[in-house]
Amino acid sequence: NTWMQSALIVQNFPARVANFSNTSIKNFICFRNQPLRSLNVSGTQIIELQTLENYDLRALNISHTSISNLTKLKNMPLTILNISHSSVRDIGVLKDLSDLKKLTIHEGQISAEDLKRLDPQIKILITRD
Numbered sequence: 001n002t003w004m005q006s007a008l009i010v011q012n013f014p015a016r017v018a019n020f021s022n023t024s025i026k027n028f029i030c031f032r033n034q035p036l037r038s039l040n041v042s043g044t045q046i047i048e049l050q051t052l053e054n055y056d057l058r059a060l061n062i063s064h065t066s067i068s069n070l071t072k073l074k075n076m077p078l079t080i081l082n083i084s085h086s087s088v089r090d091i092g093v094l095k096d097l098s099d100l101k102k103l104t105i106h107e108g109q110i111s112a113e114d115l116k117r118l119d120p121q122i123k124i125l126i127t128r129d
Contacts, residue, residue, distance in 0.1 A: 014034070015036060018038070018040070026046060028041075028046070039060055046062070049069065049071075057077070057078060061082040063086060063104065068089070070083070078099060081094075082103075084105050091115075095119075102122070103124050105124065
C-alpha cells in the first residue's frame with residue numbers, strides 16, 4: 001500500500017515477521033518493542049537506520065532504499081541481509097556481522113576485491129534488477 005505512511009497500528013502487536021515494502025513509511029519507529037525476526041522495508045522512503053531498535057532481527061531487507069550507513073546493524077544477529085539497490089558501498093559493518101549467512105547486493109555495488117574480504121561462508125547473491 002503506497003499510501004501507508006505510518007505503521008502505528010502494529011505497535012504492541014507481537015509479530016515476528018513484517019513486510020512493509022513499497023509503502024510510504026519513513027522510519028522504524030513504528031516497529032519499536034516488536035519481537036520481529038524478519039523485516040522487509042524495501043522500496044520505502046527510509047533513508048537511515050537510526051530509529052531501528054529491533055535487536056533480535058535475523059533477516060532484514062533494505063533494498064531499493066537510500067540507506068547508506070549500516071553501523072546500527074553492527075551487533076545484530078542478522079543471518080540474511082538484502083542491501084541491493086541501496087546506497088551501501090562500504091563493507092566495514094558487513095565484516096562485523098558474524099552470524100551473516102546470506103547477503104544480496106546488486107551488480108557493481110561492492111568491488112570484487114572487497115567481496116573477497118568478507119567471510120567466505122557468506123552466500124552472496126548478485127541481482128541485476
